[in-house]
Amino acid sequence: MTLIHDRQSNPAAGDEDRPIGYGRIQRKEDPRFVRGKGHYLDDIVLPGMLHGAILRAPVAHAKLVSIDTTNALAHPKVVAVITGKDLLGLKLAWAPTLSADVQAVLVTDKVRFQGQEVAFVVAEDRYAARDALELIDVEYDVLPPLVDARKALDADAPVIRDEIEGRTDNRIFDWEMGDKAETDAVFASADVVVSQEVVYPRVHPAPMETCGAVADFDAVNGKLTLYETTQAPHAHRTLFAIVAGIPEHKIRIVSPDIGGGFGNKVGIYPGYILAVVGSIVSGRPVKWVEDRSENLMSTSFARDYIMQGEIAATRDGKILALRTHVLADHGAFNATAQPTKNPAGFFSIFTGSYDLLAAHCSVTGVYTNKAPGGVAYACSFRVTEAVYLVERMVDILARKLDMDPAELRLKNFIKPEQFPYANKTGWVYDSGNYEAAMRLSMQLAGYEDLRREQAEKRERGELMGIGVSFFTEVVGAGPRKHFDIVGLGMADGAELRVHPTGKAVVRISVQSQGQGHETTFAQIVAEELGIPPEDIDVVHGDTDQTPFGLGTYGSRSTPVSGGAVALVARKVREKAKLIAGAMLETRPEDLEWEKGRWFVKGDPSAGKTIAEIAMAAHGTMTLPEGVDGNLDAEVTYDPPNLTFPFGAYICVVDIDPGTGQVKVRRFIAVDDCGTRINPMIIEGQVHGGLTDGVGMALMEIIEFDADGNCLGGSFMDYLIPTAMEVPDWETGFTVTPSPHHPIGAKGIGESATVGSPPAIVNAVVDALAPFGVTHMDMPCTPARVWAAMQGRARPPI
Amino acid sequence: MQIPAPFDYVRATTVENALELLARYGPESRVVAGGHSLLPMMKLRLSRPEWLIDINDLYELDFILRDGNKLRVGALTRHTTLLESDEVAGLFPIVRDAERVIADPVVRNRGTIGGSLCQADPAEDLSTVCDVLGAEAVIRGPGGERILSMSEFHRGPYETAVGQDELLCEVRFGIRPRSGSAYEKVERRVGDWAVGAAGAAVTLTADGTVDDAAVGLTALGLDHPLAGAAAVLRGRHPDEELFAEAGRLAAEACNPVADQRGPVDYKRHLADELTQRVLRRACARAAQTQEG
Numbered sequence A: 001m002t003l004i005h006d007r008q009s010n011p012a013a014g015d016e017d018r019p020i021g022y023g024r025i026q027r028k029e030d031p032r033f034v035r036g037k038g039h040y041l042d043d044i045v046l047p048g049m050l051h052g053a054i055l056r057a058p059v060a061h062a063k064l065v066s067i068d069t070t071n072a073l074a075h076p077k078v079v080a081v082i083t084g085k086d087l088l089g090l091k092l093a094w095a096p097t098l099s100a101d102v103q104a105v106l107v108t109d110k111v112r113f114q115g116q117e118v119a120f121v122v123a124e125d126r127y128a129a130r131d132a133l134e135l136i137d138v139e140y141d142v143l144p145p146l147v148d149a150r151k152a153l154d155a156d157a158p159v160i161r162d163e164i165e166g167r168t169d170n171r172i173f174d175w176e177m178g179d180k181a182e183t184d185a186v187f188a189s190a191d192v193v194v195s196q197e198v199v200y201p202r203v204h205p206a207p208m209e210t211c212g213a214v215a216d217f218d219a220v221n222g223k224l225t226l227y228e229t230t231q232a233p234h235a236h237r238t239l240f241a242i243v244a245g246i247p248e249h250k251i252r253i254v255s256p257d258i259g260g261g262f263g264n265k266v267g268i269y270p271g272y273i274l275a276v277v278g279s280i281v282s283g284r285p286v287k288w289v290e291d292r293s294e295n296l297m298s299t300s301f302a303r304d305y306i307m308q309g310e311i312a313a314t315r316d317g318k319i320l321a322l323r324t325h326v327l328a329d330h331g332a333f334n335a336t337a338q339p340t341k342n343p344a345g346f347f348s349i350f351t352g353s354y355d356l357l358a359a360h361c362s363v364t365g366v367y368t369n370k371a372p373g374g375v376a377y378a379c380s381f382r383v384t385e386a387v388y389l390v391e392r393m394v395d396i397l398a399r400k401l402d403m404d405p406a407e408l409r410l411k412n413f414i415k416p417e418q419f420p421y422a423n424k425t426g427w428v429y430d431s432g433n434y435e436a437a438m439r440l441s442m443q444l445a446g447y448e449d450l451r452r453e454q455a456e457k458r459e460r461g462e463l464m465g466i467g468v469s470f471f472t473e474v475v476g477a478g479p480r481k482h483f484d485i486v487g488l489g490m491a492d493g494a495e496l497r498v499h500p501t502g503k504a505v506v507r508i509s510v511q512s513q514g515q516g517h518e519t520t521f522a523q524i525v526a527e528e529l530g531i532p533p534e535d536i537d538v539v540h541g542d543t544d545q546t547p548f549g550l551g552t553y554g555s556r557s558t559p560v561s562g563g564a565v566a567l568v569a570r571k572v573r574e575k576a577k578l579i580a581g582a583m584l585e586t587r588p589e590d591l592e593w594e595k596g597r598w599f600v601k602g603d604p605s606a607g608k609t610i611a612e613i614a615m616a617a618h619g620t621m622t623l624p625e626g627v628d629g630n631l632d633a634e635v636t637y638d639p640p641n642l643t644f645p646f647g648a649y650i651c652v653v654d655i656d657p658g659t660g661q662v663k664v665r666r667f668i669a670v671d672d673c674g675t676r677i678n679p680m681i682i683e684g685q686v687h688g689g690l691t692d693g694v695g696m697a698l699m700e701i702i703e704f705d706a707d708g709n710c711l712g713g714s715f716m717d718y719l720i721p722t723a724m725e726v727p728d729w730e731t732g733f734t735v736t737p738s739p740h741h742p743i744g745a746k747g748i749g750e751s752a753t754v755g756s757p758p759a760i761v762n763a764v765v766d767a768l769a770p771f772g773v774t775h776m777d778m779p780c781t782p783a784r785v786w787a788a789m790q791g792r793a794r795p796p797i
Numbered sequence B: 001m002q003i004p005a006p007f008d009y010v011r012a013t014t015v016e017n018a019l020e021l022l023a024r025y026g027p028e029s030r031v032v033a034g035g036h037s038l039l040p041m042m043k044l045r046l047s048r049p050e051w052l053i054d055i056n057d058l059y060e061l062d063f064i065l066r067d068g069n070k071l072r073v074g075a076l077t078r079h080t081t082l083l084e085s086d087e088v089a090g091l092f093p094i095v096r097d098a099e100r101v102i103a104d105p106v107v108r109n110r111g112t113i114g115g116s117l118c119q120a121d122p123a124e125d126l127s128t129v130c131d132v133l134g135a136e137a138v139i140r141g142p143g144g145e146r147i148l149s150m151s152e153f154h155r156g157p158y159e160t161a162v163g164q165d166e167l168l169c170e171v172r173f174g175i176r177p178r179s180g181s182a183y184e185k186v187e188r189r190v191g192d193w194a195v196g197a198a199g200a201a202v203t204l205t206a207d208g209t210v211d212d213a214a215v216g217l218t219a220l221g222l223d224h225p226l227a228g229a230a231a232v233l234r235g236r237h238p239d240e241e242l243f244a245e246a247g248r249l250a251a252e253a254c255n256p257v258a259d260q261r262g263p264v265d266y267k268r269h270l271a272d273e274l275t276q277r278v279l280r281r282a283c284a285r286a287a288q289t290q291e292g
């Protein structure tokens, strides 16, 4: 069910009836995608292009004894074989991660996870490159692996990062937030305290398009053109300049059409660097595209948090405090993309949507012999884990107090008048009306009727569950003072040019991986300038053509670049006002704006449209003082705060008591992302995130066996949901604009990914209440659900 | 893109031609039917044939034919064809039950019954279906044609009686009156292989007692139909108690292994639960045909 029906796209309508700004219009990028005319990385073919393939480690932990490349080099189509030793010579064997660590580009000393990069073959075609991998002889001396994060800090645990001087254990960091003493004091005197270990297992973003790069180094002019599957082209350019020592003006990063990112394409993978080295070494362009197994086994995973949660409340259901300790498995290198100063990102938003007296969290990060990463899957920088924890804990408390979980939430929400609300761990929520969203969700769901139906079914032994979750997201990093990626502040630029005939081009720094930027950003300009979105071209993804900015992840495009685009359009509008004043021989103060034109106050017939003004700005007229020509502008937007979208989700599941199979029957999602630019795109983002949530809740997990072998290396082993596993989504919305954002918009990209897993798991646990189950960890596979029914629920790791 | 090891490829034009090619290229050659088992293994380089003999032009092997009291199904019959055939569903509802949950439409459009049986993956659904229906396999080779029962055909996981130089050409099912059959599978997701599955075929006597019955399990460590099932069921009136007894028998006889799909105790439970379900449904269907 969809509630919003604002202006419908109607191409046949005249200009007046066509949506000029916000509204439900079809995506401008879709004609090329639905016709197969998208241009993805693997579509790039350059003259003389070679192909690279990576030899990967078959074991999780091993000393590298020797590599013999003789036979591979003898292959008639092989051009070069690059090993860690070669990279040591180039000082490229280790590259900085996005989290103040380093990662091996190719193994030099020892293998630290299965699938790690060992050698790179460059050959005339892809088949030869792949075949030649089998001709490389590598000798490994296998070491005992560290697989279980719970044992990472044991005295006898193998030390994974022994190349770091002085390192004797696997601890990456200990970090805490909130007032411990105050929190402990509240817990000590609380009527009710419940605790629960809550595990968010390792999952993978698994974008449809795997990662890849085409490097084209021009030795004559020293320029590197690097086509990459990246969500952050500008950040990559700067990092390549710093790491590879190529002057930044000689680097052009192009991110073509991207087939899904979900955080998987934020970091710089060894393959990208190897493609560059391959191009420099061979003097020819080199393409490297990983296959599905490589993507699943070696690129950035998500989650892997073992959270010990505790919640304190009064007997009548007033939540007082929360505390948690987390053991975070970061894999072999700490490669989380981290915009905050905290090694656990936004995790401290785990106080959720509730007004608490106190809260404290601590996180210990450890190394294990697993693939590095930790940004990904809607890389909300650990909000996903935080929301899951608090929403499970609140449900467990509800059960303990014998209260309805929706009622318990309603009783504890931060009230509308409390915004801006400073939570106990240092975040200032911009705006919210939680109760309204919750009540709407309950109304759409028919909550009372569902509870009645559930009671009747329980009488008959049928297992039906109703799960509630309420989330507050924290997105749009961020004020440059507090948020950076390796020192690069997170403000975004935007440039807008209005051509003489009134058509425009807006250049932005963020890159779309499916979010519909070419439509949304055109609509923002359209709303501000009053010209149709079709007349506005959005340019993105090419560092030579766009202003600097930090990229698309953490739902930051609309909160940051969206603000930049609105402001740059307003700047153009103000410039247009000056020119219109000169054209109409009126003082600018006497002009009034209506969408698309400036007119003389009190005389609407005397006015100039943006197109007329644009022509004049490029014409021969004497321009007013302060206007040097053209109708262009640029801005950099440094957001004053993050934005805090929220939502109320209700999930209904049915469980087969004989087999433990879970069927998601209904899912009601009420989202509030402030001002809604294109409701259709918003719903698309929500649908995708909800589907993702079903995957994580019911089936997704990257598991390892005791030897550190990855058990999720294909789509037969790593399951992602299909249309068959999801119900018809029922979406609704409320609108609580962000008070500080230029157009009041908040991010929506990850809300549903964050909010849906707890709703689904809460529903499953609710269904299993007759068996005395109060908690079970994801994924809720048939076997795990059945085990829970037998009273044997076990954590997955 | 996952890249297989180098191989050569040839398209067979007739069954005779396919047999010639198999003889010519020898042990390093493999026939490819739908390719949905063979090609994934080649891409992972777990299978490295030097020659692929494509039998997709052998339309003579793509048929469903009623021949007296037999239903004859060509080895190249696609899953989709089996799924959509009302004739098959009417005679052997277990086939449609199973086909609905085999892989996804993309795989079903290409994958064949012959490939499924020859692959003999322990989680192959059609193996169980053919087992409980008491099907026969028609195999051709240099020495001519031979007809094997399913118990002769199946030699264990990934192993069948089909020789390297032979082709499975046809599967034959005996049609019996007053019969019903059913299949049920538990999977983690649509398109996944079975965590566990069970199939049953039942024939009733005129008075409604069980005349004959077969129960088979998929992915639960039972290569052949449940021994003793017929003995337990025969002559009894189908009721919950009987189903429960058969379920217990299945749970005892199965020999599942723990893997990512589930632990042994769960799979054993599935053997019991699913056996009861398919028997219940097969008996109800048999009773219906009796009335109808």
Ligand SMILES: Cc1cc2nc3c(=O)[nH]c(=O)nc-3n(C[C@H](O)[C@H](O)[C@H](O)COP(=O)(O)OP(=O)(O)OC[C@H]3O[C@@H](n4cnc5c(N)ncnc54)[C@H](O)[C@@H]3O)c2cc1C
Pocket: B030, B031, B032, B033, B034, B035, B036, B037, B038, B039, B040, B075, B076, B101, B102, B103, B104, B107, B110, B111, B112, B113, B114, B115, B116, B118, B119, B123, B124, B125, B126, B162, B166, B167, B168, B169, B191, B192, B193, B194
């Ligand atoms: C994603 C996915 C999910 C799947 N899920 C399921 C599932 O849930 N249940 C299930 O049962 N199956 C499943 N399958 C397997 C699918 O049913 C295959 O199509 C089937 O197993 C093999 O049939 P094929 O025609 O594709 O055989 P091929 O892959 O072409 O061949 C398989 C083997 O049989 C041999 N062969 C083929 N035809 C003959 C013949 N006529 N004579 C002699 N040898 C022959 C080949 O040489 C090869 O060794 C799945 C497959 C995929 C890719």
